[in-house]
Amino acid sequence: MSFDPSREDYQRLALRFVSQLDGTDPLRAAREFATFGRRFAQDRDSLPQTDEDRAFHLVSLAATIIDYDLPFSRGGTSQDLLKRARSLLNEAISLDPRCYDAIRMLRAADIPSFDLYYKFLEEAADEVGAHCREQRDLMLATHEGDRAVLASKIAMHPYLRWLGMQASKAVICGRNRQAIGVCDRLLELDPDDTADARFTAAIAYAKLEDEDGLDALARRTRRLSIERARGPEDAWMQIARMSLLFKQYRMAEARRQLETLCNTYPYAAATIFLQHELPDGVFYRLAVPPYSEDELIVACSEATVLFQEGRARFGHGSLGTWLAERAKELAPKEDIDALVAREDSELNGDSGEGR
């Protein structure tokens, strides 16, 4: 699921617009709302919005630049993009000093060490939580019915994202129990797990070689989305299971789990063979469609902490090396050849289009 900053921006303004129509007759209200889409896209300033809304809009622009545009840019363009993103975030904070998304995104650029960034997130978490709860209560008081539900959910999003980031940074820092603790908090706050805390938790359980914990997590979160409940387990859970089998030296079973993974995701074998490490999302984990190629790519990137373990000689880690070898056996030759060719051309600067 994750968070889609543009969609959230739209929803915030839509909610505000619609509540402003309360009291008008339904026909008129419907006509007014019909103009919303166009005005949102082309004449945003004409819409009712608070400074907080404006700030979030800037955040959503910065998020798109940093998480979706920057990874595919090069050289001078990258520098320009970074500059623009930074100025958007600074402006967001000047409009809304409690714009916690902007605050943590700026700090991410300024704090180079994983450890210190984690500390920053941990120390401010309660403050963020208190503020968001206040906003949530305000939304519950101001709106009614479905609108109240949606508005109050959105009010909590910055806190959910804050905790979600804290959990994923914890894993990167090697603090797996802490990560699981934060994920548990997230699941309690939001049983729908909008933040996809269960993905981070799966990796943490695999790091701790905690099979019981992983199974309990699977049972707890299986029915979160209808699509996933009926389908195969998500990539994070499958990778976690595969890691556990590998660590237990149950190699035939690990291989079977890999085959399942390859049957779940398109171009899976090729993705696993390459084991690209993507830059982590700064706004949040990239929102991608369930069971898409991109989803596996994101999961594999996060699973680097599992793939790179051990004292391997050629820089791939034990599991990583084993996976690359098995994946090569499983992947159709054309897929690997095509991917390698694309890699080469990107490296030589032939294509700036990314994926």
Add this chain to the structure above:
Amino acid sequence: MGLSQSAYAELLLAVRKNPEEFIDNREDATFLALGRLLDKFAEDREGDDLLEDDEFATARAKRMGKLSIACEKITKACPTCVDARVVQIIASDKDPDVELGLLLDLRDELAGGPWTSDTTGTGDAWNDVFARPWLRLLSRIQFAALDSGRYRMCDEAGENALSLSPADGVGARRACALSRARLEDEEGLNRLEARFSHRGDSWFALSRVILLYKLGRMTAARRALRGMCSLCDGGAYALLRPILIDTYMPDRPQYAPYSFEEATLAVHEADPIILDVPDFALWAERQEDIASAGKSFAEEHGLDW
């Protein structure tokens, strides 16, 4: 045995002086041959410090190859010499993953057979000289598991060794300590320490710091770090400037507890675990007095900083 103490002492000297005279079976001959190969190997290593990186790599590959071939001959002649089979696996210099597979196969082959438990009736298999190769195999499995990211397996092999030799003749508790730190198992580490009456060493000291850091208990971690650096001679230096240590052949060298050499081994063995905590070394270097302690030690001992 029926000998007086002085007679026994004389016998021991005689055996040491001329072992061949006392060997009357193939196993003992094999063991002696292996011992000599390992002595030669250790000797060959002594010039390593003076070599350039590529010279070192070549020299190392050469002597590992020679040892591997020699062991193959030995094990052909005497398949029951477990130590020779283990040394041959180590000398074949495979990735930890592959090495582990070979060691596990060997373990499965020998499990339940003779010399896999204590026959002395003392309750400690290390007292049984013929059970030691089995214990050394378990210890080697620990290292291969640790180096291939299999921490529970490392711990379990260690527990296995400890149940056979409660006095831990083979030093299995050390890799167990590192594994438990990695798995963030505080209770497990506490139990292990208590079991050995809190007789610490560099491994326990280092494991404690890593564990507390991973659990996010930074004040306690800082204290433990200071503790480790004051207990281990040159502990700060060993931690912040890890020394390249070559493959144990065949097992961990012995050093005095908390000596600088011991500390360097603990840091070396913990390397895959420390890599897993990417900012650990940076954090350690940032703590008050730690960097300066490392630097002083370097200056005192003519080491690079």
